[in-house]
Amino acid sequence: MTALDTWLAEQAATRQAAGLVRRLAPRGPAEGMLDLAGNDYLGLSGHPRVTAAAAEAASRWGAGATASRLVSGSLTLHEALERDLAAFTGRDDALAFSSGYLANLGVVTALADADTLIVSDAHVHASLVDACRLARGAVEVVPHSDVAAVESVLAARTQPRALVVVESIYSVLGDAAPLPELAAVCARHDATLLIDEAHGLGVAGPGGGGLAAELGPDLAERVVLTVTLSKALGAQGGAVLGPAAVVEHLVNTARPFIFDTALAPSSAAAAREALAVLRESPGLADATRVCAASLAAAADVPAPAAA
Numbered sequence: 575m576t577a578l579d580t581w582l583a584e585q586a587a588t589r590q591a592a593g594l595v596r597r598l599a600p601r602g603p604a605e606g607m608l609d610l611a612g613n614d615y616l617g618l619s620g621h622p623r624v625t626a627a628a629a630e631a632a633s634r635w636g637a638g639a640t641a642s643r644l645v646s647g648s649l650t651l652h653e654a655l656e657r658d659l660a661a662f663t664g665r666d667d668a669l670a671f672s673s674g675y676l677a678n679l680g681v682v683t684a685l686a687d688a689d690t691l692i693v694s695d696a697h698v699h700a701s702l703v704d705a706c707r708l709a710r711g712a713v714e715v716v717p718h719s720d721v722a723a724v725e726s727v728l729a730a731r732t733q734p735r736a737l738v739v740v741e742s743i744y745s746v747l748g749d750a751a752p753l754p755e756l757a758a759v760c761a762r763h764d765a766t767l768l769i770d771e772a773h774g775l776g777v778a779g780p781g782g783g784g785l786a787a788e789l790g791p792d793l794a795e796r797v798v799l800t801v802t803l804s805k806a807l808g809a810q811g812g813a814v815l816g817p818a819a820v821v822e823h824l825v826n827t828a829r830p831f832i833f834d835t836a837l838a839p840s841s842a843a844a845a846r847e848a849l850a851v852l853r854e855s856p857g858l859a860d861a862t863r864v865c866a867a868s869l870a871a872a873a874d875v876p877a878p879a880a881a
Contacts, residue, residue: 610869615777616858618848619808628809631843639836644825647836655837655846656813662849663775663783663799665815669824672837674772674802674812675701679708680828681768681800681814682739686711691733693724693765695740697747702739702770711737718744721755728763736765742774742785748878750778753785757793767797776806778880782852782859806852809845811837 575583589595604612618624631651641647656668671677682705686692690711694702697718706713712733716723728736738760740751753769760767771784779787786799798816803809814824824831852858863881870877 613805614808615806615862616808616848616852618806618851621808621848621851623851624808624844624847627847628840628844631839635839637840638838641836642832642834643836644832649836649839649842651839651842651846652837655842655849658846658849659801659813660815662853663771663801663815664787664794665799665817667818667821668813668815669821669828669831670803670837670842671812671814671831672834673810674800674804676830676834677800677802677812677814678702678770679705680824680830681798681820682706682737683709683830684824684828685766685768685798685820686737689733690735690737691727691731693727693736693738695719695751697744698739698741699745699770699772702741706739719749719752721752721759724756725759725763728759728765731763736760736763737768738765739768739770741770741772743771743778743880745773748880750785750880753789754793757789757797760796761793765796768800769797770800772800772802772805775801776852777859777862779859781856782806803841803845803848807845807848809848810841811845 635649635651639647639649643652652670656670660666660668671680678699678701682692682702686709688710692706692709692711692713694706694713694715695718696715714727716727724738728738738756740756742753743750751769757767769786771786774784774786776782778785784799784801786794786797789797795817798814798820801813801815803811803813814821866881867877870881
């Protein structure tokens with residue numbers, strides 16, 4: 575038995591004893607079933623227009639982008655998707671990644687160098703936790719949605735720049751971040767606010783534009799967003815949205831973007847068509863929140879705070 579085998583056996587035994595073993599449970603198509611465990615919030619993954627767009631893109635462009643964006647993998651499909659995402663969320667520019675996880679890794683590590691303090695909410699997603707660990711800046715983790723704690727850390731910082739990392743809607747508790755208050759604190763202390771809208775895009779804010787859409791233009795100028803294309807839009811991939819200068823910086827410095835094969839054509843086309851459906855039917859977002867509240871009432875449990 576090798577040293578690796580010994581260590582793996584020890585790790586497996588530890589997980590088993592703690593009741594923390596994870597196992598895959600493959601399923602077939604969810605035909606005739608109501609999936610309450612997935613993230614297809616609006617049911618767009620199987621929408622006829624969305625699946626048709628994916629199939630047409632695969633037929634025309636092939637199964638994959640075949641290269642990174644900076645080689646020959648940057649397609650007009652990507653550009654169109656980025657343009658539509660930016661317009662839908664009210665941002666200047668957007669950059670598509672092959673997953674939401676990589677979008678978070680890319681933006682945090684690219685924006686937070688050794689002269690940047692990262693202030694992270696205690697409840698952020700694992701992708702943001704990993705991004706903070708990989709970034710070169712010092713990291714301060716603050717209690718969940720504690721605006722006063724964020725302000726205290728920012729006021730005491732010695733670094734010239736700061737990046738505050740939060741989610742608009744937190745996946746575990748379903749609560750919404752106090753974005754206006756956080757944005758105001760960031761404005762007072764010249765910090766950038768990074769908002770992960772993975773669980774907000776499509777289901778929160780005006781017409782599903784996300785909670786950050788409710789921030790005024792004076793506060794929004796120092797805000798950067800990340801989104802996933804795999805939840806409300808029912809496809810695959812992620813994106814970073816914000817000022818054009820931020821996107822230009824990411825193209826040149828974000829390693830998960832530079833060295834990764836570009837988002838597959840079918841995923842880009844599916845996400846773009848799902849966005850079009852959502853844009854044409856803004857009531858979908860409200861209907862989803864009504865369904866969430868109704869389901870909570872039927873189950874006799876509190877409705878999520880953000881529902």
